[in-house]
Amino acid sequence: MSADRKTLLVTGGSRGIGAAICRQASEAGYRVAVNYVSNQSAADALVAELKGAGGDAFAVKGDVGHEAGVIAIFEAVDQAFGRLDAFVNNAGIVDAKARVDEMSVARLERMMRINVVGSFLCAREAVKRMSTRHGGQGGAIVNISSAAARLGSPGEYVDYAASKGAIDTMTVGLAREVALEGIRVNAISPGITDTEIHASGGQPDRVARMQDLLPMKRAGTADEVAGAVLYLLSDAASYITGAILTVSGGR
Numbered sequence: 001m002s003a004d005r006k007t008l009l010v011t012g013g014s015r016g017i018g019a020a021i022c023r024q025a026s027e028a029g030y031r032v033a034v035n036y037v038s039n040q041s042a043a044d045a046l047v048a049e050l051k052g053a054g055g056d057a058f059a060v061k062g063d064v065g066h067e068a069g070v071i072a073i074f075e076a077v078d079q080a081f082g083r084l085d086a087f088v089n090n091a092g093i094v095d096a097k098a099r100v101d102e103m104s105v106a107r108l109e110r111m112m113r114i115n116v117v118g119s120f121l122c123a124r125e126a127v128k129r130m131s132t133r134h135g136g137q138g139g140a141i142v143n144i145s146s147a148a149a150r151l152g153s154p155g156e157y158v159d160y161a162a163s164k165g166a167i168d169t170m171t172v173g174l175a176r177e178v179a180l181e182g183i184r185v186n187a188i189s190p191g192i193t194d195t196e197i198h199a200s201g202g203q204p205d206r207v208a209r210m211q212d213l214l215p216m217k218r219a220g221t222a223d224e225v226a227g228a229v230l231y232l233l234s235d236a237a238s239y240i241t242g243a244i245l246t247v248s249g250g251r
């Protein structure tokens with residue numbers, strides 16, 4: 001029965017790493033809510049693909065950078081699925097290459113609003129639905145951090161790296177906060193992964209330019225990151241919480 005199947009919401013699930021997570025989750029039997037913010041055709045195409053392969057999925061538009069958007073996303077999932085078993089805090093942005101001494105308040109506030117405040121608000125809504133303290137059945141949360149949190153991204157985007165540092169800390173703290181409430185909270189820390197995010201930051205050649213500097217001489221794929229996410233969501237990871245798993249090819 002469809003109603004017995006586990007459900008998953010992925011913010012920014014329509015493209016890149018999020019889309020790979022949605023594909024693998026759908027294949028594993030999850031019913032999947034695919035969030036996006038502006039590119040409706042990419043979200044619709046993915047949902048059609050998942051449904052065509054026998055999955056149960058829908059697209060939900062909403063900006064994680066605004067509280068009303070976050071609430072609307074989770075309410076759409078309530079309405080469509082009536083339960084939330086797994087949540088991936090994946091939506092995130094970079095910005096144009098800049099030094100800290102060039103960064104405007106507007107840039108910094110946008111970066112922190114989407115990557116940090118948005119992730120907190122989404123985690124809040126997920127916990128309200130999953131926690132046994134709130135009458136939920138438990139669940140699993142995976143936050144998508146970045147190796148940038150460790151490397152700092154000098155000369156490129158220290159603000160982005162710092163936003164991911166906040167995600168690492170949130171992962172550890174929230175994991176301990178809800179450990180007795182049936183919820184596991186972990187993070188994946190990807191290295192350079194071949195998606196469109198680099199072009200969105202004005203560096204479409206970033207993967208090609210950087211790959212010779214990487215230990216494996218190649219970037220990761222969205223599927224390689226998604227595989228680790230699916231593992232952390234699964235019962236095979238039942239004793240793993242508060243962990244930050246690096247998927248960076250040794251970087």
Ligand code: NAP
Nearest residue numbers: 012014015016017036037038039064091092146193195197
């Ligand atoms: P991507 O290819 O640029 O895809 C971004 C996705 O997030 C799209 O679905 C986009 O929706 C959505 N999105 C953007 N802003 C949003 C907002 N305000 N509210 C809701 N959804 C929003 O990105 P990606 O490379 O897959 O990155 C996914 C995550 O991995 C991010 O958190 C990123 O920081 C992290 N990460 C990426 C890399 C890498 O090298 N790619 C490395 C480390 C960490 P639309 O299609 O509507 O725009």
